[in-house]
Amino acid sequence: MTDQPLFETVHPLVRRVLAQNPSPFTYTGTQTHIVGHGAVAVIDPGPAIAAHVEAILAATAGETIVAIVCTHTHRDHTPAAQPLAAATGAPVMGCAPIPARDGSGLEAGFDHSYAPDRVMGEGDTVSGPGWTLEAIATPGHTSNHLCFALPEAQALFTGDHVMGWSTSVVVPPDGDMGAYMASLDKLSPRDDLIYFPAHGEPVTKPKQLLRGMLGHRRQREAQIVRILGEGPRSVPEMVAQMYAGLDPRLEKAAGASVLAHLLDLDARGRVRATADIWSLAA
Incomplete structure (x- = not known):
């Protein structure tokens, strides 16, 4: 100190x-x-x-x-x-x-x-x-x-x-x-x-930052939907594809963020899970 x-x-x-x-x-x-x-x-x-x-x-x-x-x-x-x-x-x-x-x-x-x-x-x-x-x-x-x-x-x-x-x-x-x-x-x-x-x-510049944060989250959501459009994935597979070069200390946090997006998408009927594998909803 x-x-x-x-x-x-x-x-x-x-x-x-x-x-x-x-x-x-x-x-x-x-x-x-x-x-x-x-x-x-x-x-x-x-x-x-x-x-x-x-x-x-x-x-x-x-x-x-x-x-x-x-x-x-x-x-x-x-x-x-x-x-x-x-x-x-x-x-x-x-x-x-x-x-x-x-x-x-x-x-x-x-x-x-x-x-x-x-x-x-x-x-x-x-x-x-x-x-x-x-x-x-x-x-x-x-x-x-x-x-x-x-x-x-x-x-x-x-x-x-x-x-x-x-x-x-x-x-x-x-x-x-x-x-x-x-x-x-x-x-x-x-x-x-x-x-x-x-x-x-x-x-x-709070309004500018808010716009950027909302845009970033929407981009992540769109990225998840795009990846699942290629086929079913687990959360670790999505993290590896989405976060190239990520600090290993932040891998769990990235996985939690992806899961949070998936749960929100699930609540809106856009994705579904079978065991630990996620896919687009039919």
């Missing part, structure tokens, strides 16, 4: 503290955002790394944390909520917990110790002097994912729904490609000027 700045100001109302947990899924690490001054909110407190909790406390020294807000319960986002709440007395709020059913081995997995004092849903708010956070339900990356609008800055904290460096991984059974696409569409008409993601730099 000694070579890292304590925090970085990314907007007059927003500071961020970078957790030291870089990986193929977290990029440079999870970014915890601090909103406001004096009485502040902490968004996505991050992983249970003692030095990161200490950095958040140091960045807010002399201030009062009035809300610890969580976008979703992957273990690189919420475990620090408990020690931060214990140190400050601040309530934990935001996304709902997810039942203990994951086991994909991808990303960080879910934090099943997460126990919010307040579960927030669409349109719910928490506020402090000069700031308001409004929950926007954006399921897909996870079933419980929320974004948080900051109307005073025409900004949106997008968690892992929209990131500043890569598209989100959608891992069934909790991740749902149909819901993810609908949640991207949901953001399109909003007037946000900037997105603050949990990974990657702020997004200063």
Whole structure:
């Protein structure tokens, strides 16, 4: 931590503290955002790394944390909520917990110790002097994912729904490609000027990025349909054909993404599966 700045100001109302947990899924690490001054909110407190909790406390020294807000319960986002709440007395709020059913081995997995004092849903708010956070339900990356609008800055904290460096991984059974696409569409008409993601730099052209993300997913779907038009395939066979030169560490994630597309196509009656082999629906 000694070579890292304590925090970085990314907007007059927003500071961020970078957790030291870089990986193929977290990029440079999870970014915890601090909103406001004096009485502040902490968004996505991050992983249970003692030095990161200490950095958040140091960045807010002399201030009062009035809300610890969580976008979703992957273990690189919420475990620090408990020690931060214990140190400050601040309530934990935001996304709902997810039942203990994951086991994909991808990303960080879910934090099943997460126990919010307040579960927030669409349109719910928490506020402090000069700031308001409004929950926007954006399921897909996870079933419980929320974004948080900051109307005073025409900004949106997008968690892992929209990131500043890569598209989100959608891992069934909790991740749902149909819901993810609908949640991207949901953001399109909003007037946000900037997105603050949990990974990657702020997004200063959000509408352009949304168009690109939606287009990318539709291209992947069309690619899957085209491959299955050549004959039945397993998911690993499709991954090998679709992702030439892929980093081996990301093969499982690519397989999960392909499966998520297939399940969405299946729900729409366009493909079907026999055992682990997929084909176009008759």
